[in-house]
Amino acid sequence: MPTKEALDQSGENEITEVKAKKGIQSITVYATVDPTSYILFKVREDLVAHFGIKPVAGSIVDSDKVFVAKKKTKTASAGKSPVTISDGGGGSVSGRTSKLIGRAIKIPTGGGYFRKGKGGTKAIKEVTIRMPSSMSLLAIALWINTAFKTQAKKPTYFKTPSGAKVTLNSTFENKTKLANKKNE
Numbered sequence: 001m002p003t004k005e006a007l008d009q010s011g012e013n014e015i016t017e018v019k020a021k022k023g024i025q026s027i028t029v030y031a032t033v034d035p036t037s038y039i040l041f042k043v044r045e046d047l048v049a050h051f052g053i054k055p056v057a058g059s060i061v062d063s064d065k066v067f068v069a070k071k072k073t074k075t076a077s078a079g080k081s082p083v084t085i086s087d088g089g090g091g092s093v094s095g096r097t098s099k100l101i102g103r104a105i106k107i108p109t110g111g112g113y114f115r116k117g118k119g120g121t122k123a124i125k126e127v128t129i130r131m132p133s134s135m136s137l138l139a140i141a142l143w144i145n146t147a148f149k150t151q152a153k154k155p156t157y158f159k160t161p162s163g164a165k166v167t168l169n170s171t172f173e174n175k176t177k178l179a180n181k182k183n184e
Contacts, residue, residue: 011055031143037067052150088177090141110153
């Protein structure tokens with residue numbers, strides 16, 4: 001695995017390259033999936049600039065490995081329950097609850113985010129970010145708390161695809177609370 005410094009440098013280089021291109025590009029970001037591994041996914045460059053998202057989350061260390069999802073097999077339950085957002089100390093869920101994890105989450109912009117349209121500029125209140133399905137709600141909370149640099153625009157909640165509102169605990173930065181997804 002490359003070192004965290006090498007990942008940070010490649011992320012900054014990618015941001016510089018993307019800014020030189022015309023139109024809205026996507027930037028590769030790294031986020032923690034479980035205590036020992038991380039995953040890569042793309043985020044629009046305008047959202048990276050608006051929220052001040054670091055390409056490499058602060059929760060990633062040199063000993064972490066790239067997460068490789070395994071094919072699921074059906075086995076008998078061992079009586080273990082998954083680590084949820086509230087069990088791990090990352091926040092709380094209100095409204096609808098769902099077993100859908102990841103996909104397209106909606107995050108409030110915190111103001112100051114505009115898009116040009118046919119009728120002029122329009123203020124955008126929420127944006128959608130596609131997350132890998134292997135990331136739990138707790139892992140998403142950890143990514144938001146460790147990668148979003150602009151404090152004034154850092155979201156206090158996000159919405160799941162089913163419409164459930166996940167309130168974030170801004171002090172949560174402990175990746176050892178994440179469920180181990182057996183990255184082997």
